[in-house]
Amino acid sequence: MTGMQGLTGGRELVMVSNRLPVDRVVASDGSSTWRTSPGGLVTAVEPIVEQLGCVWVGWAGNADERIEPFELGQMRLEPVELSSDDVELYYEGFSNGTLWPLYHDVIARPAFHRQWWDRYRRVNQRFAERVAETAAEGAIAWIHDYQLQLVPEMLRKLRPDLTIGFFLHIPFPPRGIFEQLPWRRAIINGLLGADVIGFQRVPDAISFRTIAERYTHTQALGNTLVLPATDDSPGRTVLAQEFPISIDAAAFAEVARRPETQARAREIREELGNPKRMMLGVDRLDYTKGIRHRLKAFEELLTDDEIDASDIVLVQVASPSRERVDAYRKLRDEVEVTVGRINGEHGTIGHAPLVYLHRGYTREEMVALYLAADVLVVTPLRDGMNLVAKEYVACREDEQGVLVLSEFAGAADELNDALLVNPHDIEGLKAALLRAVHMPQEEQRRRMRQMRRAVHDNDVAHWANGFLGSVASVSESRGASHASGLEEGKTGPISIVPQAFVPRSVGDRLRRIATASSLLVATDFDGTIAPIVRRPQDARILPRARQALEILATAPGVRVALLTGRSLDGLAQTGTGTSGEGWIISGSHGSELTGFDVSGVMAASGFGEPTADEAEWLHRVNRRFERVLGGEPGVRLERKPFGIAVHTREVHDEEQSRELQAAAVELGLAEGLHVREGKQVREFSVRASNKGAVLQSIRDALPVGPVLFLGDDVTDEDAFSVLGPDDLGIKVGPGESAATERVPDPAAVAAVLARLVELRTGIVIGSD
Numbered sequence: 002m003t004g005m006q007g008l009t010g011g012r013e014l015v016m017v018s019n020r021l022p023v024d025r026v027v028a029s030d031g032s033s034t035w036r037t038s039p040g041g042l043v044t045a046v047e048p049i050v051e052q053l054g055c056v057w058v059g060w061a062g063n064a065d066e067r068i069e070p071f072e073l074g075q076m077r078l079e080p081v082e083l084s085s086d087d088v089e090l091y092y093e094g095f096s097n098g099t100l101w102p103l104y105h106d107v108i109a110r111p112a113f114h115r116q117w118w119d120r121y122r123r124v125n126q127r128f129a130e131r132v133a134e135t136a137a138e139g140a141i142a143w144i145h146d147y148q149l150q151l152v153p154e155m156l157r158k159l160r161p162d163l164t165i166g167f168f169l170h171i172p173f174p175p176r177g178i179f180e181q182l183p184w185r186r187a188i189i190n191g192l193l194g195a196d197v198i199g200f201q202r203v204p205d206a207i208s209f210r211t212i213a214e215r216y217t218h219t220q221a222l223g224n225t226l227v228l229p230a231t232d233d234s235p236g237r238t239v240l241a242q243e244f245p246i247s248i249d250a251a252a253f254a255e256v257a258r259r260p261e262t263q264a265r266a267r268e269i270r271e272e273l274g275n276p277k278r279m280m281l282g283v284d285r286l287d288y289t290k291g292i293r294h295r296l297k298a299f300e301e302l303l304t305d306d307e308i309d310a311s312d313i314v315l316v317q318v319a320s321p322s323r324e325r326v327d328a329y330r331k332l333r334d335e336v337e338v339t340v341g342r343i344n345g346e347h348g349t350i351g352h353a354p355l356v357y358l359h360r361g362y363t364r365e366e367m368v369a370l371y372l373a374a375d376v377l378v379v380t381p382l383r384d385g386m387n388l389v390a391k392e393y394v395a396c397r398e399d400e401q402g403v404l405v406l407s408e409f410a411g412a413a414d415e416l417n418d419a420l421l422v423n424p425h426d427i428e429g430l431k432a433a434l435l436r437a438v439h440m441p442q443e444e445q446r447r448r449m450r451q452m453r454r455a456v457h458d459n460d461v462a463h464w465a466n467g468f469l470g471s472v473a474s475v476s477e478s479r480g481a482s483h484a485s486g487l488e489e490g491k492t493g494p495i496s497i498v499p500q501a502f503v504p505r506s507v508g509d510r511l512r513r514i515a516t517a518s519s520l521l522v523a524t525d526f527d528g529t530i531a532p533i534v535r536r537p538q539d540a541r542i543l544p545r546a547r548q549a550l551e552i553l554a555t556a557p558g559v560r561v562a563l564l565t566g567r568s569l570d571g572l573a574q575t576g577t578g579t580s581g582e583g584w585i586i587s588g589s590h591g592s593e594l595t596g597f598d599v600s601g602v603m604a605a606s607g608f609g610e611p612t613a614d615e616a617e618w619l620h621r622v623n624r625r626f627e628r629v630l631g632g633e634p635g636v637r638l639e640r641k642p643f644g645i646a647v648h649t650r651e652v653h654d655e656e657q658s659r660e661l662q663a664a665a666v667e668l669g670l671a672e673g674l675h676v677r678e679g680k681q682v683r684e685f686s687v688r689a690s691n692k693g694a695v696l697q698s699i700r701d702a703l704p705v706g707p708v709l710f711l712g713d714d715v716t717d718e719d720a721f722s723v724l725g726p727d728d729l730g731i732k733v734g735p736g737e738s739a740a741t742e743r744v745p746d747p748a749a750v751a752a753v754l755a756r757l758v759e760l761r762t763g764i765v766i767g768s769d
């Protein structure tokens with residue numbers, strides 16, 4: 002995995018989690034060593050730590066044990082001591098008896114005890130103090146998960162020089178559930194001590210922002226919460242948004258590719274008696290994981306003779322978890338009784354249809370299991386993400402294997418080519434299991450290919466870059482580095498996001514337009530504020546750019562316009578332009594316009610629906626393109642309200658891609674269409690509109706004032722060319738341009754927009 006260096010700009014990174022990421026291993030001679038421990042959090046952040054190095058503050062796992070700080074690999078571990086009372090009240094009690102069930106849809110009943118809460122507060126305070134003692138000046142503290150939700154606020158009070166990120170690995174509950182918590186306001190205030198709060202899914206982040214607005218004096222502007230100034234603290238902003246966690250997909254694929262792993266996978270099948278189909282479940286033994294529902298569906302399929310016990314084996318790996326908590330002990334008993342019953346009724350001497358393994362395995366063994374399994378069954382009733390699903394997909398380079406996945410796992414947002422199930426619906430689950438065991442290879446391949454793309458596009462580097470990048474940009478804006486955390490020879494704060502500078506000439510010109518009484522901020526989308534990605538629907542505005550645009554859109558005298566070649570529908574797929582941003586949005590290169598309340602501009606520029614003639618023409622054009630290019634592998638045709646776009650980004654052979662583009666242009670010209678060239682796309686339209694014309698129409702309808710326009714593509718040149726000497730045109734990336742200024746990439750665009758916000762509103766969300 003590459004691309005993380007520079008993320009913290011040489012500042013010290015302090016990881017803070019309930020458990021240290023290590024287990025003690027005692028050898029037969031009594032000596033002990035440490036090794037990294039399994040679990041979602043460790044799996045996800047291990048590669049980051051390997052690259053960046055860090056201090057890690059957390060509990061070593063045994064009560065009443067004092068351990069001196071020690072080093073392991075790239076980490077300096079700072080153990081926090083917990084007494085057996087702490088473990089009982091803070092960890093097993095409030096964390097796992099109150100918060101865990103509350104945050105997981107109250108699948109089990111949460112218990113509310115004041116004593117537990119009191120201890121939770123005290124232990125959180127201890128963690129905060131420990132971080133405050135160890136962190137270098139200006140360090141970045143990254144706090145993990147539900148056990149430590151009060152630490153951000155406590156730490157900020159102790160060490161205002163730190164930049165604080167918090168990531169919640171489990172779901173954040175809907176308001177109706179969260180409100181049951183007697184200490185709800187304290188938790189929200191605790192979290193708001195962070196500069197960036199990361200969640201797994203969009204609904205988690207929305208719920209948090211809604212609740213924060215209700216219980217504190219914050220105001221939500223898009224993904225940003227604005228905290229007003231108080232007597233003891235200045236006003237500031239908190240970014241609260243989703244950063245879906247992932248895995249080091251390449252590392253899993255590498256283990257899967259090894260001949261010894263593949264041999265082990267074959268051996269596993271043999272040890273199981275070479276069944277026709279092997280199904281696999283891998284979970285911590287937790288009541289949220291839906292293991293009971295899975296076993297029930299499996300048992301009913303056997304009982305009803307829908308599957309044959311001699312043909313099929315289900316291997317259930319259940320790693321031991323929280324064994325001192327009552328609900329977990331009960332679950333274990335229940336699962337083990339069910340396993341016994343199923344095998345008792347459906348097994349034979351020498352063959353058990355259900356293999357239950359209650360222990361931890363090495364990564365190599367896990368990967369061999371993934372390779373051996375025809376079907377992976379992931380059926381949580383609620384799960385923040387579920388990394389097991391992603392690991393399975395990452396390992397299946399053979400593009401075979403079926404993933405049955407609960408729609409209540411965060412992973413379902415990205416892996417929508419899995420067989421999605423509602424695990425409460427046992428009939429539906431049985432049907433999905435049957436479909437999975439009978440799925441033809443071709444369908445397996447199609448689904449697996451899509452899922453593999455999703456996992457590789459959003460791997461753990463992408464997650465860490467998104468989260469840490471957001472934290473670092475806050476840090477950078479504070480000038481928090483004062484360099485004492487820097488080692489000799491390491492790059493200074495200047496390289497945090499190395500490319501995200503506002504060049505001096507751009508800064509000077511921004512200052513000139515920033516204070517105009519009326520200002521229009523217009524920008525292209527793809528390649529300008531949203532990095533280019535392989536699948537257009539996966540494109541997302543950089544968090545910092547979104548935050549800046551959201552603040553600008555509500556600033557008096559400023560209008561924000563998005564001018565994109567995408568259709569409005571295509572833009573909505575990216576989560577932008579769907580509602581309430583208060584932006585003017587023009588789609589299809591100026592043919593569509595929305596969010597603009599000046600009706601004159603619509604009439605003057607001829608926006609609206611296609612005419613009857615245009616509609617008929619379009620119909621013919623769509624049919625022809627479909628016939629000629631629709632079957633070409635890698636080519637994607639996108640229908641637009643006024644035309645069609647031919648995307649060749651997924652045609653991997655460059656020459657073939659060029660040929661297909663040329664063929665498309667020939668076809669378009671023959672049909673009399675207006676042709677536009679973009680990066681890996683050719684666009685055809687029945688109407689001659691362009692971004693220049695629409696930008697002119699919008700500015701004409703607004704009070705007189707300067708325009709800032711940012712764009713990266715050839716089609717943005719029309720907009721640059723209508724700008725005057727008092728405006729500012731900024732080209733993103735290389736290539737000829739009519740723009741007078743240039744920045745290298747979307748991160749730099751975000752920096753430009755953040756600088757503009759600061760100049761116009763005084764709100765600091767990151768500048769250079």
Ligand code: ADQ
Nearest residue numbers: 039040041044170246320360361362384385386387388389
């Ligand atoms: P978990 O609830 O622990 O994580 P999950 O995301 O599935 O769940 O991660 C489990 C990890 O442990 C996987 O990497 C898996 O390979 C490993 N593992 C499981 N059983 C194992 C065994 N027997 N031996 C070895 N390794 C085993 C929490 C949240 C999730 C969220 C993660 C990360 O509950 O929703 O995805 O954090 O944020």
